[in-house]
Amino acid sequence: MRLTRDFFARSVHEVAPDLVGVTLLMDGVGGRIVEVEAYDQEDPASHGYRGPTPRTSSMFGPPGAAYVYRSYGIHWCLNFVCDVEGRAEAALIRALEPTHGLDAMRARRGVEAERSLCSGPGKLCQALGITREHDGLALDEPPFGLLAREETPEIVTAPRIGITKATELSWRYLLKDSPFVSRAPRRA
DNA sequence: ACCGCGATGCACT
DNA sequence: GTGCATCGCGGTG
Numbered sequence: 001m002r003l004t005r006d007f008f009a010r011s012v013h014e015v016a017p018d019l020v021g022v023t024l025l026m027d028g029v030g031g032r033i034v035e036v037e038a039y040d041q042e043d044p045a046s047h048g049y050r051g052p053t054p055r056t057s058s059m060f061g062p063p064g065a066a067y068v069y070r071s072y073g074i075h076w077c078l079n080f081v082c083d084v085e086g087r088a089e090a091a092l093i094r095a096l097e098p099t100h101g102l103d104a105m106r107a108r109r110g111v112e113a114e115r116s117l118c119s120g121p122g123k124l125c126q127a128l129g130i131t132r133e134h135d136g137l138a139l140d141e142p143p144f145g146l147l148a149r150e151e152t153p154e155i156v157t158a159p160r161i162g163i164t165k166a167t168e169l170s171w172r173y174l175l176k177d178s179p180f181v182s183r184a185p186r187r188a
Numbered sequence: 189a190c191c192g193c194g195a196t197g198c199a200c201t
Numbered sequence: 202g203t204g205c206a207t208c209g210c211g212g213t214g
Binding site: 037039047071073075077079092120121122123160163164182 | 205206207208
Binding site: 055071 | 196
Protein backbone atom coordinates (compact mmCIF):
# COMPACT_ATOMS: atom_id res chain seq x y z
CA MET A 1 0.00 0.00 0.00
CA ARG A 2 1.23 3.46 -0.90
CA LEU A 3 0.95 6.25 1.62
CA THR A 4 -1.23 9.17 0.53
CA ARG A 5 -0.85 12.74 1.67
CA ASP A 6 -3.57 12.45 4.33
CA PHE A 7 -1.10 10.31 6.27
CA PHE A 8 0.77 13.55 6.98
CA ALA A 9 -2.27 15.70 7.86
CA ARG A 10 -1.80 15.32 11.63
CA SER A 11 0.72 16.17 14.29
CA VAL A 12 4.35 15.32 13.60
CA HIS A 13 4.40 13.72 17.01
CA GLU A 14 2.03 11.08 15.67
CA VAL A 15 3.50 10.88 12.19
CA ALA A 16 7.17 10.53 13.15
CA PRO A 17 6.84 7.22 15.05
CA ASP A 18 4.44 5.95 12.38
CA LEU A 19 7.13 6.47 9.74
CA VAL A 20 9.48 3.94 11.32
CA GLY A 21 9.23 0.84 9.11
CA VAL A 22 7.81 2.68 6.09
CA THR A 23 9.74 2.13 2.84
CA LEU A 24 11.03 5.25 1.07
CA LEU A 25 11.97 4.97 -2.59
CA MET A 26 13.21 7.55 -5.10
CA ASP A 27 12.62 6.18 -8.59
CA GLY A 28 12.69 2.71 -7.07
CA VAL A 29 15.88 3.21 -5.04
CA GLY A 30 15.84 3.33 -1.25
CA GLY A 31 14.89 1.34 1.81
CA ARG A 32 13.07 1.04 5.10
CA ILE A 33 13.01 4.08 7.38
CA VAL A 34 14.73 3.18 10.65
CA GLU A 35 15.30 6.63 12.20
CA VAL A 36 13.15 9.79 12.27
CA GLU A 37 13.13 13.04 14.25
CA ALA A 38 10.15 15.33 14.97
CA TYR A 39 10.36 19.13 14.73
CA ASP A 40 7.34 21.29 15.60
CA GLN A 41 6.74 25.01 15.38
CA GLU A 42 7.25 25.76 19.09
CA ASP A 43 10.62 24.01 18.96
CA PRO A 44 13.70 26.28 19.10
CA ALA A 45 15.66 23.64 17.19
CA SER A 46 13.20 23.70 14.29
CA HIS A 47 13.70 25.65 11.09
CA GLY A 48 10.05 26.71 11.39
CA TYR A 49 10.50 28.30 14.80
CA ARG A 50 11.03 31.86 13.57
CA GLY A 51 8.36 31.85 10.90
CA PRO A 52 8.55 31.30 7.15
CA THR A 53 11.58 32.27 5.08
CA PRO A 54 12.37 31.54 1.43
CA ARG A 55 14.33 28.45 2.44
CA THR A 56 11.66 27.04 4.74
CA SER A 57 8.57 27.96 2.71
CA SER A 58 7.68 24.36 1.87
CA MET A 59 7.56 23.64 5.61
CA PHE A 60 4.69 26.13 5.85
CA GLY A 61 2.82 24.67 2.89
CA PRO A 62 0.40 21.75 2.86
CA PRO A 63 1.31 18.46 4.55
CA GLY A 64 2.48 15.55 2.45
CA ALA A 65 5.26 17.49 0.73
CA ALA A 66 9.03 17.23 0.96
CA TYR A 67 11.14 19.88 2.68
CA VAL A 68 14.74 19.59 1.51
CA TYR A 69 17.48 21.91 2.77
CA ARG A 70 21.25 22.11 2.61
CA SER A 71 23.14 21.35 5.78
CA TYR A 72 26.63 22.56 6.65
CA GLY A 73 27.07 23.69 3.07
CA ILE A 74 27.63 20.16 1.88
CA HIS A 75 24.77 17.78 2.55
CA TRP A 76 21.10 17.70 1.74
CA CYS A 77 18.53 16.69 4.35
CA LEU A 78 15.01 15.38 3.70
CA ASN A 79 11.91 16.14 5.78
CA PHE A 80 8.28 15.19 5.39
CA VAL A 81 5.93 18.14 6.04
CA CYS A 82 3.15 17.34 8.53
CA ASP A 83 0.01 18.90 10.00
CA VAL A 84 -2.44 21.34 8.44
CA GLU A 85 -1.57 24.29 6.27
CA GLY A 86 0.04 27.21 8.03
CA ARG A 87 1.75 25.24 10.76
CA ALA A 88 5.37 24.29 10.39
CA GLU A 89 5.92 20.71 11.47
CA ALA A 90 8.26 18.26 9.83
CA ALA A 91 9.75 14.81 10.27
CA LEU A 92 13.47 14.62 9.48
CA ILE A 93 14.35 11.31 7.84
CA ARG A 94 17.68 10.30 9.40
CA ALA A 95 18.42 6.74 8.27
CA LEU A 96 17.26 3.89 6.04
CA GLU A 97 17.91 0.20 5.92
CA PRO A 98 18.87 -0.19 2.25
CA THR A 99 16.54 -2.59 0.42
CA HIS A 100 16.16 -1.40 -3.21
CA GLY A 101 18.84 -0.41 -5.73
CA LEU A 102 21.93 -1.06 -3.62
CA ASP A 103 24.27 -0.72 -6.58
CA ALA A 104 22.87 2.68 -7.53
CA MET A 105 23.31 3.83 -3.94
CA ARG A 106 26.89 2.51 -3.78
CA ALA A 107 27.73 4.36 -6.98
CA ARG A 108 26.33 7.65 -5.68
CA ARG A 109 27.90 7.30 -2.23
CA GLY A 110 31.26 5.97 -3.33
CA VAL A 111 31.28 3.45 -0.49
CA GLU A 112 30.63 -0.26 -0.45
CA ALA A 113 29.45 -1.07 3.07
CA GLU A 114 25.69 -1.49 3.27
CA ARG A 115 25.75 -0.07 6.78
CA SER A 116 27.20 3.22 5.50
CA LEU A 117 24.90 3.83 2.55
CA CYS A 118 21.99 5.53 4.31
CA SER A 119 23.01 5.82 8.00
CA GLY A 120 22.54 9.57 8.34
CA PRO A 121 20.37 12.34 6.88
CA GLY A 122 23.06 13.59 4.50
CA LYS A 123 24.07 10.10 3.48
CA LEU A 124 20.61 8.95 2.55
CA CYS A 125 20.01 12.03 0.40
CA GLN A 126 23.24 11.36 -1.45
CA ALA A 127 22.35 7.69 -1.86
CA LEU A 128 18.88 8.49 -3.22
CA GLY A 129 19.94 11.51 -5.30
CA ILE A 130 17.80 13.96 -3.30
CA THR A 131 18.60 17.66 -3.80
CA ARG A 132 16.90 21.06 -3.71
CA GLU A 133 15.05 20.03 -6.87
CA HIS A 134 12.86 17.84 -4.70
CA ASP A 135 11.96 20.58 -2.21
CA GLY A 136 8.20 21.09 -2.13
CA LEU A 137 7.32 18.04 -4.23
CA ALA A 138 4.36 15.86 -3.25
CA LEU A 139 5.32 12.68 -1.44
CA ASP A 140 2.57 10.60 -3.05
CA GLU A 141 3.79 11.21 -6.60
CA PRO A 142 6.91 10.17 -8.50
CA PRO A 143 9.83 10.26 -8.05
CA PHE A 144 8.77 9.63 -4.45
CA GLY A 145 7.33 6.30 -3.44
CA LEU A 146 6.27 5.59 0.13
CA LEU A 147 5.17 2.06 0.94
CA ALA A 148 3.17 1.48 4.12
CA ARG A 149 4.59 -0.93 6.66
CA GLU A 150 2.87 -4.26 7.02
CA GLU A 151 3.47 -4.80 10.71
CA THR A 152 3.95 -2.43 13.61
CA PRO A 153 7.66 -2.46 14.46
CA GLU A 154 9.24 -2.13 17.89
CA ILE A 155 10.24 1.50 18.32
CA VAL A 156 12.73 3.13 20.69
CA THR A 157 12.88 6.84 21.54
CA ALA A 158 15.98 8.90 22.22
CA PRO A 159 17.14 12.54 22.27
CA ARG A 160 17.73 14.19 18.91
CA ILE A 161 21.17 14.47 17.34
CA GLY A 162 23.21 17.34 15.98
CA ILE A 163 21.21 20.16 17.54
CA THR A 164 22.16 22.71 20.17
CA LYS A 165 18.68 23.69 21.42
CA ALA A 166 15.96 21.65 23.13
CA THR A 167 18.34 18.73 23.42
CA GLU A 168 16.41 17.27 26.34
CA LEU A 169 13.43 16.27 24.18
CA SER A 170 13.27 12.60 23.17
CA TRP A 171 11.79 13.26 19.75
CA ARG A 172 13.97 10.77 17.87
CA TYR A 173 12.33 7.48 16.90
CA LEU A 174 14.32 4.39 15.93
CA LEU A 175 13.63 0.85 14.87
CA LYS A 176 14.71 -1.19 17.87
CA ASP A 177 18.12 -2.85 17.49
CA SER A 178 18.53 -1.78 13.86
CA PRO A 179 22.20 -1.71 12.79
CA PHE A 180 21.34 0.84 10.08
CA VAL A 181 20.69 3.88 12.32
CA SER A 182 23.03 6.88 12.23
CA ARG A 183 24.05 6.39 15.82
CA ALA A 184 22.80 3.79 18.25
CA PRO A 185 20.74 5.09 21.19
CA ARG A 186 21.98 4.61 24.73
CA ARG A 187 21.14 1.08 25.80
CA ALA A 188 18.43 0.77 28.37
C1' DA B 189 36.61 3.68 21.85
C1' DC B 190 36.52 8.87 21.70
C1' DC B 191 37.71 13.59 20.09
C1' DG B 192 38.98 17.35 16.87
C1' DC B 193 38.65 19.45 12.67
C1' DG B 194 38.19 20.66 7.64
C1' DA B 195 35.14 21.03 3.79
C1' DT B 196 31.68 24.09 2.21
C1' DG B 197 26.58 26.98 1.31
C1' DC B 198 23.75 30.04 2.85
C1' DA B 199 20.00 31.95 6.04
C1' DC B 200 19.86 34.88 9.41
C1' DT B 201 21.58 38.30 13.13
C1' DG C 202 30.23 37.79 10.31
C1' DT C 203 28.16 33.60 12.81
C1' DG C 204 26.35 29.21 13.28
C1' DC C 205 24.50 25.30 11.89
C1' DA C 206 18.80 19.36 12.15
C1' DT C 207 26.60 16.72 8.79
C1' DC C 208 30.19 13.62 7.32
C1' DG C 209 34.50 11.40 7.11
C1' DC C 210 39.18 11.30 8.19
C1' DG C 211 43.08 11.20 11.09
C1' DG C 212 44.86 11.37 15.82
C1' DT C 213 45.00 9.47 20.35
C1' DG C 214 43.68 5.96 24.27
